[in-house]
Amino acid sequence: MELENYPLGGKALSDKDLENSLFVKHKPSLKYAWDNGVAISRYLAELKEGRIIAKKCRKCGRTLVPPRMFCELCWVPTDEWVYVEDTGVVNTFSLCYINWDASLVPKGKDPHIPAVIELDGASKGMGIMHLLGEVELDKIKIGMKVKAVWKAEKEREGSITDILYWKPLE
Amino acid sequence: MSITEKIHKTTELTNFKGQIPTNYLYTYGIAGENFFRKIKDEGKFTASRCEECDVTYLPARIFCERCMGHLSKTIEVKPQGELYSFTVCWENMDGSRKTEPDVLAAVKIDGTDGVLVHYLGGVSLDEIEIGMQVEAVLKPKKDREGSIFDIKHFKPSAK
Numbered sequence: 572m573e574l575e576n577y578p579l580g581g582k583a584l585s586d587k588d589l590e591n592s593l594f595v596k597h598k599p600s601l602k603y604a605w606d607n608g609v610a611i612s613r614y615l616a617e618l619k620e621g622r623i624i625a626k627k628c629r630k631c632g633r634t635l636v637p638p639r640m641f642c643e644l645c646w647v648p649t650d651e652w653v654y655v656e657d658t659g660v661v662n663t664f665s666l667c668y669i670n671w672d673a674s675l676v677p678k679g680k681d682p683h684i685p686a687v688i689e690l691d692g693a694s695k696g697m698g699i700m701h702l703l704g705e706v707e708l709d710k711i712k713i714g715m716k717v718k719a720v721w722k723a724e725k726e727r728e729g730s731i732t733d734i735l736y737w738k739p740l741e
Numbered sequence: 742m743s744i745t746e747k748i749h750k751t752t753e754l755t756n757f758k759g760q761i762p763t764n765y766l767y768t769y770g771i772a773g774e775n776f777f778r779k780i781k782d783e784g785k786f787t788a789s790r791c792e793e794c795d796v797t798y799l800p801a802r803i804f805c806e807r808c809m810g811h812l813s814k815t816i817e818v819k820p821q822g823e824l825y826s827f828t829v830c831w832e833n834m835d836g837s838r839k840t841e842p843d844v845l846a847a848v849k850i851d852g853t854d855g856v857l858v859h860y861l862g863g864v865s866l867d868e869i870e871i872g873m874q875v876e877a878v879l880k881p882k883k884d885r886e887g888s889i890f891d892i893k894h895f896k897p898s899a900k
Contacts, residue, residue, distance in 0.1 A: 584768060593777050593887035594768045600834070601761035609748055612755045640746065671762065730757070 610638040613652070619729040621721055625693050627651045633694040655692030657719035658740055662687040662698045664711055681708070688717060688737055704736030716740040775815055776800040781887045784879050787815040788853045799855025820877035821898060822850040827861060827869055842866070848875055848895050862894035874898040 584592065607615060610626060614637050617624040626638035630645040634653060642649050664686035668676045676682055684703040689696065703711065704720065717737040727733040748754055769777055772789060779787045789798045789812040791805035798805070801815045826847040831839050846861035861869065862878065875895040885891040 592768050593774055594766050595888055596766050599763050601763055602758070603761070604756040604758050607755045607757055609746055612753065615755065615757070672764065
């Protein structure tokens with residue numbers, strides 16, 4: 572039997588080509604359980620209570636958030652637990668028009684806005700990665716003040732998503 | 742220097758559970774499409790022969806991986822072969838124990854140099870021998886969808 576003519580070097584498949592092609596669809600089960608350790612265990616438990624906790628290193632004086640048991644600069648165990656504010660400033664941000672699966676955000680819908688938020692009470696440059704929301708795209712500025720919008724108390728589960736997003740602080 | 746705080750109660754240990762979402766859609770390509778259609782429609786295997794290298798590839802393919810020659814013709818072969826290797830698997834994907842094992846077999850298809858990996862069924866564990874003749878058990882034609890699972894498993898050939 573002769574294989575049909577085809578372009579050498581291959582070609583991209585259109586949706587129509589797919590209707591006439593055989594293929595296999597697969598969804599691997601990539602489950603994981605990530606050990607939180609001492610510091611992140613407490614951090615997540617505090618998020619559930621609607622608070623953000625950090626850890627202080629007495630040697631360099633920095634307040635580390637997310638908290639860690641070791642200061643990576645001084646190479647010593649960290650000291651006190653301290654609460655920081657659920658307000659902060661935008662350190663950097665991005666407008667993201669693609670979803671996790673590489674599909675486009677539909678036209679007319681707002682993009683995802685990942686941002687690094689420097690928290691009030693933590694050291695300069697110390698920030699957490701999160702999302703911005705309730706904001707006009709052309710008003711977002713590096714250095715703008717923002718505040719956390721939390722999930723309702725009974726829906727919180729001890730996860731970074733207990734904060735829904737950060738909105739501009741009037 | 743020591744760690745200043747430790748967790749002493751195992752009930753305080755926490756972990757974060759998640760699942761990384763991944764999807765894929767794999768098209769078989771030109772020769773692969775031909776191979777799986779032949780199984781679906783006729784219950785036969787197709788192979789590609791490179792005269793230059795004296796090699797018969799199964800599944801069929803469009804290039805010889807030895808000489809890079811163009812393999813435009815396919816030949817039909819019977820869905821049967823010789824048990825090349827096997828393993829008895831007692832664990833599920835998640836590591837839990839199976840009550841009945843799966844037997845995975847590498848079958849060298851007769852008249853080709855190709856090996857298919859599939860389940861071996863219809864045989865008790867102590868009857869399995871490397872070198873034994875096996876044949877493919879196909880799904881009923883109406884249930885076939887152009888996948889390797891159109892073959893249910895291989896079973897020992899009738900003597």
